Amino acid sequence: MTDGILAAVKTFAIFFVVINIVPVLIWMERKVAAYIQDRRGPNRAAILGIRLGGMIHSLNDVIKLFTKEDILPPHVNKPMYLAAPMIAMFVATITMAVIPFADPMTIGGKKFLLQIADLDAGLLYVFAVSSLGIYGVLLAGWAANNKFALLGGLRASAQMISYEISLGLAVVGIFLLAGSLKLSDIVAQQGSDLWMWNIIRQPVAFFIFLAALFAETNRLPFDLPEGEAEIVAGYHVEYSSMKFALFFMAEYAHIIVGSCIITTLFFGGWHIPFISADWMRANADLLLKINWAGFALVSILGGGYIAKWFRKGKYGDLRDFEPLVIGVPGILTGVGLLGLFVLFGDQVHLTGLWKGIFIAGLQVSVFLAKALFFCFFFIWVRWTLPRFRYDQLMRLGWKGMLPLALVNILVTGWVVLFGGHHT
Amino acid sequence: MITLNHYLILAALLFCIGIFGVIVRRNILIILMSIELMLSAVNLVFIAFSRYLGGLDGHVWVFMVLTVAAAEAAVGLGIIVAVFRNKETVYVDEVKELKG
Amino acid sequence: MNPILFYTFGGLAVVTALLMVTRQNPIASALWLVVNFFAFAALFALLSAHFIAVIQILLYAGAIMVLFIFVIMLLNLREEEIKPRQLQFSGLLGGGLVIYLIVLLVLGLLKIPAAPFEASTEGFGYVAPVGRLLFTKYLIPFELTSVLLLVAIVGSVVMGKRKL
């Protein structure tokens, strides 16, 4: 029974994290796009003059989408029209179930996984679920009863079927090396040694996987299902308000999930390069101190940097005080932390549960940092590369990546067979 | 308590529903889907017996069945598309070219 | 072996199967079949066949059914029109026959003494043991399936081409 509750808590926590990263990603997308295009990006929406660099815009969007009129066009196939966005969002988030965020904690002699389910066929589960992602798009396109939507849906399904093969074949090399489909095993096999990470050992697989993942998430340069210049907005052209929001969120959820998977498969998961989990456990106090002091220093310096922006009369209203509102509490926090560190730094000893939580927190942070970098990478690519033509897309998928993935499997197989990497 | 018999009866039910679909429906796609349903019902029997007997051979055979199902779907859909291209129909009672 | 889970998913499987064969709209049929396959996967998982459960979803729900829906969309099929009268009769006959078959089968299966499951061993149904079996005892059938797949690929390509 406790297991059930624990699983529910974990599920909720992870879902919560994903849902909350989505607005951040949206903000990130806008900002990155703006800087790549040499402009400022969103900076109008504010709460009491606090704009948080435009992050309030995302909040605004959320409120807008929630409160918008929910239109149900008369010509649609109602049950499927309604089901499609739910499927999309559902599928996008459940992949997170098998992603290991940190080393298993041991609480009271009991193992506590920072992962909802450590499936034996975890990697297969990832593919099984990601292959279901097509349904949302396909149904949305079909149920809308609109030729642009249908074209978008067909394009999406063809594209996803095609790239799913490369996606799957790319990682065959990885589980040949790991000897397991369990994601925790794959992470453990990579370890904290940078040279054992799959990005080093399977670079070809990484690039294939990355490209296929772009196609799976329907992101540029593979966003043909929603190519607005050609088919208006593709499969979700008939959707509005929260139903559209679900598609929108699903896309970003996909990005997050994809980043997490890449991190897990190729970048050692929650491992910190050259610092093993055992070492971390042994030197938890030192790490805590470094973090403590570091965080305090960063807070002071960051707060000071932001507070320096304050200039009276810039806007002539509340917005003038924004740097102070953000910067001063930062400085104060930093000073407080530093003071605490000087006073009690020597006396702090992490033990038992606290130690576990600290280590896990550290690992989760590392994991999230890596994942967020890939989220950024997704956005970066989107605003850098142009869109493929449909035939180019298919040629790349079937004639380029698929054979390459097969060759990669072959070479990896040889290496495993003759290189003595048997597990 | 759930015994092997429960699973067998369930599989029999599902299999018969599949048969029903094949016999009654005119749409060849649905017939094909019903066949997939029948195959899955058989798989259920395999798995149930495998669990009952404690060996993994049933799993292997399910694996084979799945392969066959995939091949069948690919070829079957290819045929359907070809037939539709020529006859503009997917209803089996309108495709009787093999009549003796 | 949780009875609640079994009856839930078993019932779901039967209901969705029935819905699948009775829907007029082929897309609806296909979607109900997808749900049905999820129920199957759950039943497999109940029987500790996790690998097969995942494969069931990956292959059936993720690949085969997508193909079906894709084809239905490609052919732009709408709801099936009501059958001609004599076909209705034959459908009725077939339905009766199948119901009779079900009755017979259930009767027959009820006659068999109940066979309870034993506790499953650790690692039962994992990928590695199944894979090991595939590459040792069933190596030749396994390799032959590759031939089957090749034949299927060639066959579908040939049929898909308008002109060779």
Add this chain to the structure above:
Amino acid sequence: MLDLIYKYVSPQTLAWLIVAFPLAGALLNGIHSLLAGRFHFKPSKVFTSILGVGLPFFSFAVTLIIFATLIGFPQGQEPTMITGPLFEWAATQGLSITFGLKLDQLSLVMALIVTGVGSLIHLYSTGYMAHDEGYARYFSHLNLFLTFMLLLVLGDSLVLLFVGWEGVGLCSYLLIGFWFEDPYKAYCGKKAFIVNRIGDTGFLLGMFLIYTALAGADLPAEQHQNQFFNFEVIRHFSAYLLPAATPICLLLFLGAVGKSAQIPLYVWLPDAMAGPTPVSALIHAATMVTAGVYMVARLSFLYVMSPFAMEVVAWTGAITALFAATIGLLQTDIKKVLAYSTISQLGYMFLALGVGAFSAGIFHLMTHAFFKALLFLGAGSVIHALGGEQDITKMGGLKERMPITCWTFVIASAAIAGIFPFAGFFSKDAILWHTFHGGHISLWLIAFLGAGLTAFYMFRLVGMVFFGEPVMKAAQWMKVHESPPSMASVLMILAVLSAVGGWIGIPYALGGGDHLQEWLAPVFAKTVGVIEIGSHATEIVMAVLSLLWALHFVILAWVIYAQRKEWPARMAGRLRLLYRLVFNKYWIDEIYNFLIVRPLIWTSEKFLWGIMDVRLIDQFGVHGTGRMMLVWNRLVTLMQTGVVQQYLFFFVVGVILIIWGMLFK
């Protein structure tokens, strides 16, 4: 020398080479000939000659090596070499047939004759057939014949013997009908084949009888290993064949009668003269026709178990000897005379076998091979010289134009007539002596009379062909020429053999060592009346008597046909009826024609073809099957509606029935 050879090859391999060489020749020449026909080029004569003649000579050389090896065996040790089975040829539950060779004294003597005389005739053929279209085909057939003949004599089982037996029959057919454009010659080939089949039926039945007798007897399996046709096995278990010995021997002898042209199946041999003359010499005089003799000698242990069968063999041989000799008296075709002479001589061999003098029979077989080959080749030389003329009444005085042919022919004739010291004297004398000594006085009388007639018709032939005045026109006379060296040399070699070939069998009575008899003795079963050595005086008297008897006929023939040419016509006029009877060969062919051939053809055409085949088989069998198919087809097509669902419907009905059966049985 031998050691040097056996350093590199085993005796077994050598034994196989004996058969393999001619086979290679046959295949290569056959392919050569076929390719030539297919791609329209002229077959290379040089290639054909080198292969076709060289390979038989190699085979002969190998046989000689093995012969030398066996001769060198120490005393008391039986010089038998059985090569291990090359492969298992056929295997069933109760029967296993292996492909192996058996080289013992008997088969080796036969192999020497076959390869030796055969090689010489091959050589001769290069001259005789030089201008023929089917040169390559001819040598291919001839080599194939050698292969089968060697298989026949060397095979270690009855089945292998039968293979060779049929194989030589096939080659005989091919070579008799070699000039198949001529319908008569093709007919002759067919006749030989069919008559032989009658005998073969008996042979097969005999084999089956042996199998049933042995397989039904519950013998220890490790001793026979199901190889019921192996000679060793048959010999080892011959006691089990005792109850069936008489039918087996008679049936097998029927085969021998067919193959060796004895009464009543001799009719094919005279017609076999339609083939090229070297073929007649090789197949229809020296080798193939003696296969029956070889077979009976090989199975001597069986024959001695059935006195009745021995009687039959002896009487058949004796009557054939006399009967054929009388026909030979009046023939005018040079080859026909020799053909009947062959039949007659084969009769002598069977007589010898029948009275239990197996080695005497083989001895005569050997000498006969030498002089009869020589006679035929001489006749061939004459025919060659005269441009195809075969009628002896149109010849005469050829001594002048072709001396070598003439004198070698005379030597051969003397040999066959039994003139001392030529080969035939010893062998024929051995037969006569054994017949007499075995107490078969009436047989001896017949044989003695036949021997006289032999001398008569042979010298009639010599006289009419080579002596006296030439009857042909001068222009033609000038064209007659001696044969080319390739032919003449063969004639001379054979003449030497005919002259001295009998010396290895000089009996003790005449101061010889009877080497052949000694050499062959272990192979043969002992007959009931064992010949004692001791009454040398009687033997010498008999020999002198037969010599005088033969000489008397020689001189008679000489006088009549070389000096007084009008006498025969006068004699014919006086004994008109008898003359016509003998001249027309007792109308045997006509009788057969009337009694067997015509009824058979009538039955085939009217009944088997007209009623059985057309009415019954065609109507009910062939067309009936088709009609039945149509009827069924109509019924079955009713079920094929093309609606898959109906099929499944019926399928479900079937399943329901099965479950019903399982539930409520």
